[in-house]
Amino acid sequence: MPGEDICREVSIVGGTYKETCYWPVWDELYGSGWRAVRVFRAYSPEANITFHTVGDDQVEKILKIYAGSEKLSNQLTKSSSNINFYYNHPLSYPKVYGYTTNEKRSMKISGRFVIGFGMLEADVQIEGEWVVYDPQSPRNPQSFRKQGGKAEHLALVLNESEAKRLSGETELPQIKTALFEREKCECLIVKCGAKGAMVFSSKDEEGTAVPVYKTSHVFPIGSGDVFTTVFSFFWFSGYKSIIAAMNASKAVAAYCEDKGMVDAIPELLKKNAFEEFIPNKAGLVYLAGPFFTLNAKLFVSECRNMLQAMGMQVFSPYHDVGEGKAEDVAPKDIEKLKKCSCVFAIIDGLDSGTLFEVGYAIALGKKVVAYVENETEGSLKMLKGTGCDIEKDFTTALYKTCWYAAE
Secondary structure, three states: OOOHHHHOOEEEEOOOOEEEEOOOOEEEEOHHHHHHHHHHHHHOOOOOEEEEEEEOHHHHHHHHHHHHHOOEEEEEEEOOOOOEEEEOOOOOOOEEEOOOHHHOEEEEEEEEEEEEEOEOOEEEEEEEEEEEEEOOOOOOOOOOOOOOOEEEEEEEEEEHHHHHHHHOOOOHHHHHHHHHHHHOOOEEEEEOHHHOEEEEOOOOOOOEEEOEEEOOOOOOOOHHHHHHHHHHHHHHOOOOHHHHHHHHHHHHHHHHHOOOOHHHHHHHHHHOOOEEEOOOOOOEEEEEOOOOOHHHHHHHHHHHHHHHHOOOEEEOHHHHHOOOOHHHHHHHHHHHHHHOOEEEEEOOOOOHHHHHHHHHHHHOOOEEEEEOOOOOOHHHHHHHHOOOEEEOOHHHHHHHHHHHHOO
16 A cells, blocks of 8 residues: 655646636636645645646746745646636636647656546546546546556546546446446545535445535635545545545535635644535425516526536426416415425515515525625615525525535
């Protein structure tokens, strides 16, 4: 088993990309590879890191600055421009600029310990003794073995979409069997967003749930990179995969809580004790909000899409009942309010129907997450006084809703 060697030598391959989010504002140069370098350095200050990436002059300049002050060897393949990821909000699917298939190149990486991330601009062939591979592509993940990858000990870290696409299956038992057989991995981790993750050490075991750790704030851009990197650090260091994954989940909590402070994750974990959470059910979310203008309808639809993408059952009066006479609409909405696990309420504008739904839910003893950005303290007094969870950050509000629905 590996031990102290991890403190001396590790290779990381992955993208160095510009990340821009419109709300909340985020404009940084990271990408999976560069973020992994920074996180691994935080956990292992003495490690000799070899970083393989692709980038333009701006990337080269930044890497040289860090290489001069840290034990970092950069293997940069130059490109004419850098890739940019643009997010409307942290849970939205990003638009990608600066990438053309004409510039795609092949890279071969070898080392004893290797963390490999899929890259838009390169096909990566990895050969190592201990390898952790994260394809980083929900829509088009690439197989480690089909790319010519070789590893004596291989761990796959995938999100649910990647696991389904790579395996060609839709249910975890079949996904697990297919990936162990095709990829010849020693460990499989399937990340499930707000619901935590599942760890499998063989195709014959049922798997072990890894909890998510609740935070008061959630900033998920790059959280998957953090998980993969911290898992790699502990797995390379000789810890069992489930212990490595639990440490990775805690690191993600620290990262999300403090909006991307990668260098401070170990210190943040010393200062904060995050609440462990494993979902017990897939509850029903009642989506309350006005839908009388185009903007309102678009936003209600976005909320519904995001909650469903996070695995929630959602009842939306706009989508599931529609506009109609009060005597037809109201009884159907009330019926679902009685059956729901919790309510996600869009409060801005103080729509009377939404406020009624919130009050009715509170009277029924339901949890209410009130998403509001622009209202005064006075306008929110009754919501605060009756125990509503008032949240100004959209992503955090969605995560809290999922946690309440799964209790």
